[in-house]
Amino acid sequence: MVLRFTMRRFRERRRREADRRFGARLLGAAVLAAIPAVLFGLVLVLVEGHWQPLRRLDAGAARRLNETALDHPAWTDTLRLLSDWVWDPLTLRVVVALVTLWLLHRRAWRLAAWSAVTAVAGGLIGLLVKVVVERARPSLQDPVAHAPGFSFPSGHAMTATTSFAILLLVLLPMVPRAWRVACWCIAVLSVLGVGFTRVALGVHWFSDVVGGWLLGLTVVSLTAWAFKAWRTDIGRRTTELTDGLEPELTDAHPEPDPVLHRKH
Numbered sequence: 001m002v003l004r005f006t007m008r009r010f011r012e013r014r015r016r017e018a019d020r021r022f023g024a025r026l027l028g029a030a031v032l033a034a035i036p037a038v039l040f041g042l043v044l045v046l047v048e049g050h051w052q053p054l055r056r057l058d059a060g061a062a063r064r065l066n067e068t069a070l071d072h073p074a075w076t077d078t079l080r081l082l083s084d085w086v087w088d089p090l091t092l093r094v095v096v097a098l099v100t101l102w103l104l105h106r107r108a109w110r111l112a113a114w115s116a117v118t119a120v121a122g123g124l125i126g127l128l129v130k131v132v133v134e135r136a137r138p139s140l141q142d143p144v145a146h147a148p149g150f151s152f153p154s155g156h157a158m159t160a161t162t163s164f165a166i167l168l169l170v171l172l173p174m175v176p177r178a179w180r181v182a183c184w185c186i187a188v189l190s191v192l193g194v195g196f197t198r199v200a201l202g203v204h205w206f207s208d209v210v211g212g213w214l215l216g217l218t219v220v221s222l223t224a225w226a227f228k229a230w231r232t233d234i235g236r237r238t239t240e241l242t243d244g245l246e247p248e249l250t251d252a253h254p255e256p257d258p259v260l261h262r263k264h
Contacts, residue, residue, distance in 0.1 A: 033221035040153075040214035047135060047152055047207055058205040062138045065200040069144045076144050076201070083145075083197040087190065089155055092163035093119060099170055108254040110230065111246050115166050118223045122162035122216055126155050129215065138202050145201035153211035154204045160194040161216025169224060172244030180242060 046054050069076040085091065096119045103112035135152035149155075164187040175183055195209035227245055232238065239247055248254045 033218065033225050036214045036217035036221060040211060040218055043207055043211045043214060044129075044133070044152075047211070048133065054207055058138075058207055061199055061206045062140065062202060066140050066142070066144065066202045069200055069202070070142055079197045079200050080145060082193065083156065083201060087156065087160055087194045087197070089123075089159040092159055093123075096163050096166050099167060103170065106249070106254060108246065108249055110227070111170060111249065111254070114223055114227045114245065115170055118162055118166055118220060121223065122158060122219045123155075125219060126153060126158045126212070126215060129153055129211075130155070135205075135208070138205060140202045143202050145203050147203035151204055152208045153215050154195065154198050154208040155212065156198050156204075157191070157195045157209045157212030158216040160191045161213050162220055164191055165216070165220040165224075169220075169241065169245045170249070172242070173247045173249045184242075 069079070096115060100112050100115045100119075103109075103115060130150040130152065133152045134150050137147060137149075137151040168183060168187050172180055172183065191213065195213065198204040198209055199206050224241075224245060228239075231246075236248075239245070246254060
């Protein structure tokens with residue numbers, strides 16, 4: 001009797017500790033997701049309020065980079081190749097779609113759903129904000145490139161942010177640990193590079209690119225938070241972002257056993 005009572009108290013204490021850790025992790029994830037959202041809101045307010053220091057920064061960056069582009073045609077052609085083909089939103093979305101189909105083939109249903117929802121939500125939210133803000137693109141005397149539609153936020157920058165985040169968080173478990181830092185570096189440099197090409201080609205303001213980055217980070221943070229909460233809810237171990245969202249992807253059956261899940 002005493003042993004049974006002691007074991008019950010021990011299990012209750014462990015459950016309370018687990019609940020506290022779960023709450024702390026969710027709170028931390030919520031704060032992490034809120035940071036880019038708040039910063040994006042600030043940039044949006046400054047753009048809509050025509051804040052003069054930001055307008056001078058945008059105009060100065062556009063003018064100087066346009067002059068450089070005009071003076072270096074070969075450099076400009078390379079930027080067009082990167083922006084219109086390598087880092088084009090359609091290219092990145094096709095890659096994400098192929099990865100999502102591969103996840104379905106691996107029967108990683110929830111991770112595939114996360115990938116699809118993150119990509120689609122990012123695209124729709126970015127389009128909605130563009131329509132609401134209706135910011136005009138830069139109008140330069142000697143433009144080196146043209147782009148349709150409104151300017152804020154940059155669709156290229158936002159798509160690059162969400163796409164590379166999806167690829168990293170899905171595929172990192174398949175990458176040897178020694179190569180993971182290199183993968184993060186390539187992803188970050190690619191996202192920064194996309195933003196630079198859009199400003200250098202004169203089709204976006206600098207603040208458009210920053211807005212795209214922040215809005216993309218907000219979408220990824222919120223969907224990743226939801227996915228990690230699901231993992232915790234079914235009793236799977238907490239993972240670091242450096243390990244990807246679902247380390248079990250390397251297993252033969254990455255999805256949890258439904259029978260064990262019901263018992264849990």
